[in-house]
Amino acid sequence: MIATSPNTRFLSTGLRRVLGSRVVAAMTTPHGVDRYLELFDPTWSVNEVRAEITAVSHPTADSVTLILRPNGNWQGFRAGQFVRLTVEIDGVRRTRCYSPANSVHAADGKIEVTAKAHAGGFVSRFLREQARPGMVVTLSQADGSFALPEQRPGRVLLISGGSGITPVMAMLRTLCDEGHAGRITFLHYCNAAKDLIYAEELAEIAARYPNVELLRGFAAVEQCGELQGLFNREQLVTAVPDYAEASTFLCGPPGMMKAVQQLWVEDGIAERLHLENFTAAPVVVDSANAEGDVRFARSERLAANNGASLLDQAEAAGLRPEAGCRMGICHTCTCRKLSGRVRDTRTGQLGEEGEEDIQICVSVPVGTVTLDV
Amino acid sequence: MSNFSKLSPKQFAAIGAEFDDIRNRVLADLGERDANYIRTLVKRQRRLEVGGRVMMMIPPTWPLGVAALSVSKILDNMEIGHNVMHGQYDWMGDPTLNSKNFDWDSADTAKNWKQTHNVEHHTYTNVLNRDHDVGYGLLRMSTQQKWEPRFLANVPLTVILHTFFQHFVAVQNLKLEEYLIYKTKTGAQLKEDFKPMWKKMRKQLAKDYVLFPVLAGPMAPLVFVGNVAANLARNVWACAVIFNGHFPEDVEQFPESVLENETRGHWYVRQLLGSANFSGGRLMHIMSGNLSFQIEHHLFPDLPAHRYAEIAPEVRAICEKYGLPYNTGTFLQQTLSTWKRIFKLSLPTRDAGRGRLEPVAEEVPLRMAA
Structure with a gap:
């Protein structure tokens, strides 16, 4: 292009x-x-x-x-x-x-x-x-199944919260550029008007395209958006009475996503709801005891964390990851951790959450850990 | 007498803690400075490589081209390749500078290297029968190695090893002596093991001796000879640096028994006693991949090597504190000392006739006090 x-x-x-x-x-x-x-x-x-x-x-x-x-x-x-x-x-x-x-x-x-x-x-x-x-x-190349289908749906409901606005903003802008004929409702929640990221452009779009309806919900009580307070059934039924007929796209913080999802499930229309998790729920870390599981993603094995080094646990699970000195020198055993946290047995230091390369011979899992092994 | 026996178990533990402390301090300090250092070096190496290959095709700049490509290959193998494959820059999370992915401009495959060097040599430094770098199965480098008539060729074989170093290293994992001399390995096994090595060697040979000469058209012979020269320069230099790191006369070698119940403290001390430094300026350190700080490298093989110069005074102070030697000298001194050892060991030595491996000469049993 x-x-x-x-x-x-x-x-x-x-x-x-x-x-x-x-x-x-x-x-x-x-x-x-x-x-x-x-x-x-x-x-x-x-x-x-x-x-x-x-x-x-x-x-x-x-x-x-x-x-x-x-x-x-x-x-x-x-x-x-x-x-x-x-x-x-x-x-x-x-x-x-x-x-x-x-x-x-x-x-x-x-x-x-x-x-x-x-x-x-x-x-x-x-x-x-x-x-x-x-x-x-x-x-990376674009990824993810949360996307507008090639066959554009007629009636579209876009629901977002906080910075979850970005993917649905792409949907709204794309549909407008295509001269989409169906009705589009853009329903967005955030704390206050000053936190609304695309405020001006959204207002412009709503004014320019008669088929686009903009509904803003602010958590702060003194602020008046089109909606008041958090997402709830009553509010939705009043503001978007035909929500059940719409193809709905949802992205926002975990609490809000859960509430919306629940309503769609209760109504038996879950297949009309498309959603994207953009924040993981926080993980509680207890370093005192060996807890959680060790997941070996590539070989599709699972073992209960026994507190030993990840290399030992992998071997106990019948895997043969590459390994050398078993004392953190040669880096032969370095592999990708996909999620979870580990403690370095040499320094006692707690590592970062999320994807990184670790030496499994000197790493013990703290809670559930997923390895690309 | 080995310096090993001079220390008490408490002292070993204390030494271990002091070295761990240095390591942790450097690890906590890693960041942009180290990333910039290695990236700048990679950039310079790639520029020298491209420039060298181009200059080699133009007769008046041929000598410059050879020099540039030689330096490029040395940097690629030593300060970049060797160090990156040690995992010194794994913390950056950059796939192009990661020990898992990196490959170097050498006949040796990265995978083989990580086995013979990172695992065997670094874990079992100077332990006979475990560290294959002690003589590469070719030479007699220790009085504890039983003398055989073939070691009369110690000196000429060392010259040959320097000349074809990259190919010797490439086939090191074959353990050729097990096939040729000791007959513990079959020809079929050898052939199977050689396949992946040949795949890499072929690519390297094709690049330097077919592709670039052909690209140079009428200048093909010039480029061919230039590439031979650059590979030779890298071979001799790399081999000399490595020999100076482990074979000067006072550097200790160890029997396998040393590995029993070895603690982290013992391991550190063994690394220390089994390595030697040589002095020099900044350029000397970079060109030797900072293996001029072989002692620091063996204590901390996965710390970025440009940090060794900074921690060397602390390492030296720890050595003094515990009465341990810190073997260093000029490049020339260490080279002469190394060759003296090679000459001496080509002939039978007094204590070698006993036919079994023992601590050097009048040795006290190792760590029996523990």
């Missing part, structure tokens, strides 16, 4: 074919052509999606909107999907998921992501404080 003349497109596909050829692969072995291309420009790559930040704005006090120009490897996205965005903070790569909020028909081919910086949000805080135009980030 990037506007290019046929000539430059021919050149770029020609160049791409050469750079991706076996001869170039043989010339650049064992490092690969990307490791040389990045010498010239950090966004150049044959295989990876990288993007340059071209603009940074702060729509509300605690959020940041980035406009990203992806390189030619970006295959586009379906409205509602997310990308894994990787930045480097103090030498360490961190990856988080963000949903592009722009229309899939955006003519400039750029991606817009908005991150809300909450207290524990290490990466979003970094983006809010440090992101500058010219910075280069790494992206």
Whole structure:
């Protein structure tokens, strides 16, 4: 969708074919052509999606909107999907998921992501404080099944809470660009009017498209949106009487998601509800006792955590992960932890939650841990 | 007499705690500085590589091209490859600088290297029969190795090892001596083990000796010779650095019994006694992959190597405190000392006739006090 003349497109596909050829692969072995291309420009790559930040704005006090120009490897996205965005903070790569909020028909081919910086949000805080135009980030291809179906539904209800607004914003903008004929209700909850990320644009859209209805719910009592207070049945029935006929897309904080989901289940219309979890429920960590399970994702095995090193537990479960010194020196056993926390047996230090590489011979699980083994 | 026997169990524990403390301090401090360091170095290495290969195709710049590619290969193998494959930069979470994924511009596969080097050599440093780097199955490097007539060729074989170092390292995991000399390995087994090695070797040979010469057209012979020279320079330099790290005369070697009930403190002390440094400027340290700090490297193989210079004074102070040697000297001194050992051991030695492995000479039993 990037506007290019046929000539430059021919050149770029020609160049791409050469750079991706076996001869170039043989010339650049064992490092690969990307490791040389990045010498010239950090966004150049044959295989990876990288993007340059071209603009940074702060729509509300605690959020940041980035406009990203992806390189030619970006295959586009379906409205509602997310990308894994990787930045480097103090030498360490961190990856988080963000949903592009722009229309899939955006003519400039750029991606817009908005991150809300909450207290524990290490990466979003970094983006809010440090992101500058010219910075280069790494992206995955778009992923996720939460998306507008190719066959656009007629009546659409979009429900979001807080920063869960971004994927449904992409849906709304996309449908508007397509001149969608059916009715669209955009139902959004947040704490106060000043926290509403796309406030102005939403108001404009609602004024411009007669088929779009905007309903804002603010938790703060003194603030008057179209709705008052938290999501509940009474409120929904009054505001959106035909909700049962609509295809509904939902994204928001866990409490709100649960309430909405429950109502749809009670009404027996759960198949009309599409949803996206964008925050995991907090995990309670008790480091004193061996609790939880050890899950070996690739080999699909499960064992009760017995407090031993993950390497020992993997072997006890009949697995044979690569291992060497068994004392944290050789890094032969390093493998990907997909979730959970571990304690380093050498330092006694409690590691980070989430995806990272760990040496399983010197890591004991603290609670449930999933390994890519 | 081994310095091992001078320490009490309490002292071993205290030494272990002091070294752990250094390690934890550096680990807690890792960050942007280390990431920038390795990235800058990778960038420079890749520029030297591209520049070197181009300059080699133009006759007037040929010598410069050879020099640039030699330096590129040395940096790629030592300060980058060796260190990245140790997992020194795994904490960055960058797949291109991760010990799991990284491969180097050498005939040796990353997988084999991590087995023979990271596991065997680093866990069992200088333990005879366990650390294959002690002589590479080819040389006699310790009085505790029983003398055999084949060791008369110790010196010429060491020269050959330096010359073809990358290929010797590549086939190290085959343990060729088990097939050729001791007949404990079959030809079929050898062939099977060689397959993955040949796959990597082939690619490296094709790149340096077919592809780039052909690309140079009429300059093909020039590029061919240039690549031979660059590979040779890297081979000799890498081998010399490694030999200086473990084979100067005062560096200790250990019998297998040392591994029984070895504590972390004992392990640290064994690493210390089994390694030697050499002095030099910043460039010398970078070009040797900071293996000029072989002692620090063996104590902390997974700390980013550019940190070794910073912690070396502390390591040295700990050695002094416990009366342990800290073996260092100039590059030349260590080289001469190493070759002296190689010369000496090509002939039978007094205590070798007993035919079994024992602690050096008049040794007191190891750690019997414990």
